[in-house]
Amino acid sequence: MARPRAENPRTKTANIRLTEEERAEIEATAAAQGYASLSEYIRFLHSRFTEEEGLGGGDKKTNPRDFPAKLLRPFLKTDHGQVFWGDSRSYLFSKAEENSVDLIMTSPPFGLVRKKSYGNEDADRYCDWFRPFAEGFHRVLKDTGSLVIDIGGAWVPGQPTRSLYHFKLLVMLVEEYGFHLCQEHYWFNPSKLPTPAEWVNVRRVRVKDAVNTVWWLSKTPYPKANNRRVLQPYSKSMEHLLKNGYKAKLRPSGHDISDKFNKDNGGSVPPNLLAIANTESNGRYQDHCRAENIPIHPARFPAQLPEYFIRFLTDPGDLVVDPFGGSCVTGVVAENLKRRWTCCELSEEYLLGARARFEPELQPLPKDRAIPYEIASPCARPVAEEDAPLFADGGAQRPASMRKKASPKIAAE
Ligand SMILES: C[S@@+](CC[C@H](N)C(=O)[O-])C[C@H]1O[C@@H](n2cnc3c(N)ncnc32)[C@H](O)[C@@H]1O
Numbered sequence: 245m246a247r248p249r250a251e252n253p254r255t256k257t258a259n260i261r262l263t264e265e266e267r268a269e270i271e272a273t274a275a276a277q278g279y280a281s282l283s284e285y286i287r288f289l290h291s292r293f294t295e296e297e298g299l300g301g302g303d304k305k306t307n308p309r310d311f312p313a314k315l316l317r318p319f320l321k322t323d324h325g326q327v328f329w330g331d332s333r334s335y336l337f338s339k340a341e342e343n344s345v346d347l348i349m350t351s352p353p354f355g356l357v358r359k360k361s362y363g364n365e366d367a368d369r370y371c372d373w374f375r376p377f378a379e380g381f382h383r384v385l386k387d388t389g390s391l392v393i394d395i396g397g398a399w400v401p402g403q404p405t406r407s408l409y410h411f412k413l414l415v416m417l418v419e420e421y422g423f424h425l426c427q428e429h430y431w432f433n434p435s436k437l438p439t440p441a442e443w444v445n446v447r448r449v450r451v452k453d454a455v456n457t458v459w460w461l462s463k464t465p466y467p468k469a470n471n472r473r474v475l476q477p478y479s480k481s482m483e484h485l486l487k488n489g490y491k492a493k494l495r496p497s498g499h500d501i502s503d504k505f506n507k508d509n510g511g512s513v514p515p516n517l518l519a520i521a522n523t524e525s526n527g528r529y530q531d532h533c534r535a536e537n538i539p540i541h542p543a544r545f546p547a548q549l550p551e552y553f554i555r556f557l558t559d560p561g562d563l564v565v566d567p568f569g570g571s572c573v574t575g576v577v578a579e580n581l582k583r584r585w586t587c588c589e590l591s592e593e594y595l596l597g598a599r600a601r602f603e604p605e606l607q608p609l610p611k612d613r614a615i616p617y618e619i620a621s622p623c624a625r626p627v628a629e630e631d632a633p634l635f636a637d638g639g640a641q642r643p644a645s646m647r648k649k650a651s652p653k654i655a656a657e
Pocket of ligand 1: 330332333350351352354361541543545546561567569570571572573574588589590591594621
């Protein structure tokens with residue numbers, strides 16, 4: 245039977261000049277990847293390139309019509325804020341005005357990275373998933389506004405190495421979307437368990453992973469901010485110095501410590517390391533969830549994290565948005581601080597729990613700030629090195645004494 249005629253027959257030829265080696269190499273790669281011919285492989289490369297670069301491969305910009313405002317359902321309203329149940333892209337592209345938001349304070353889902361291989365491919369997929377949000381954030385943020393993203397790291401499953409996905413996200417936001425990195429912060433959670441147990445406790449080739457990165461970005465290099473809003477108590481030695489005076493002198497580092505150093509400014513400028521234990525297991529929110537049989541959100545951040553950035557970067561009356569609202573921690577903090585606010589959340593269950601933060605009355609900000617956390621000086625505990633030989637295989641095998649035991653689950657967080 246005669247072959248049916250192709251509608252768009254490929255009749256044109258193009259000559260590409262290659263060396264013997266180049267031709268052999270490209271043909272081998274094409275064949276290894278399952279392409280029937282060089283032509284097919286080149287067409288694939290072209291389509292991938294145009295898709296990635298947006299060069300004639302279709303407009304990659306998000307179409308607001310895909311995210312109409314009507315898909316957002318009003319869930320809760322307070323004196324200063326509101327909660328929407330639905331996809332926050334409808335807020336970012338349809339509901340919100342351009343240049344209307346003073347602070348986006350959020351923690352995106354990071355479990356999206358595939359469970360099997362948090363390698364580069366997954367990091368790229370995460371970035372692709374994030375793209376419409378990045379575009380929407382840029383659309384709604386004011387020039388004076390800030391974008392703060394709390395994002396935890398991840399381990400490559402089965403291997404004692406880390407994924408790069410959160411660093412890739414940062415690079416994408418800066419290089420592709422034009423955000424500026426004002427300053428990275430680190431949220432140190434002193435109560436974090438030593439995971440993954442296999443590498444930390446069993447093979448002992450990694451240490452406890454106790455910080456989340458918090459990317460503070462902005463649309464211009466000069467978002468509004470004032471570190472006097474977030475001062476911390478002076479250390480004992482500084483208090484002593486303020487009381488007893490300081491003799492101006494040159495430090496070994498070459499810094500000239502002048503007598504202005506004696507001035508009491510009401511507190512010291514905090515470092516970009518925020519120590520907050522995420523230990524809240526009882527409280528109104530949890531009690532309500534348990535009583536109503538609603539799932540407790542598994543990835544909440546502590547109220548002090550949004551509190552720090554809201555105080556540092558916004559004024560009362562400013563608009564704070566959390567597009568990945570979860571249990572509305574950002575909302576409850578913003579309400580307490582009299583900022584206008586909006587939280588969007590996809591899951592109705594999480595919002596049913598979040599309601600308890602606002603009803604019957606507003607949950608106040610945590611009062612107890614008195615406990616400072618100690619971080620020991622490195623190598624503060626003397627160890628006889630010969631008693632602790634290095635694992636020359638880098639932990640590729642479990643210690644002999646443990647080989648028969650089943651591996652504890654390797655956590656990817
Ligand atoms: C890491 S959690 C945020 C937790 C929150 N910071 C808290 O303390 O409760 C991320 C949340 O984003 C939600 N989410 C994911 N995609 C979303 C979207 N397109 N629109 C709105 N919410 C989304 C998830 O359901 C999840 O609850």
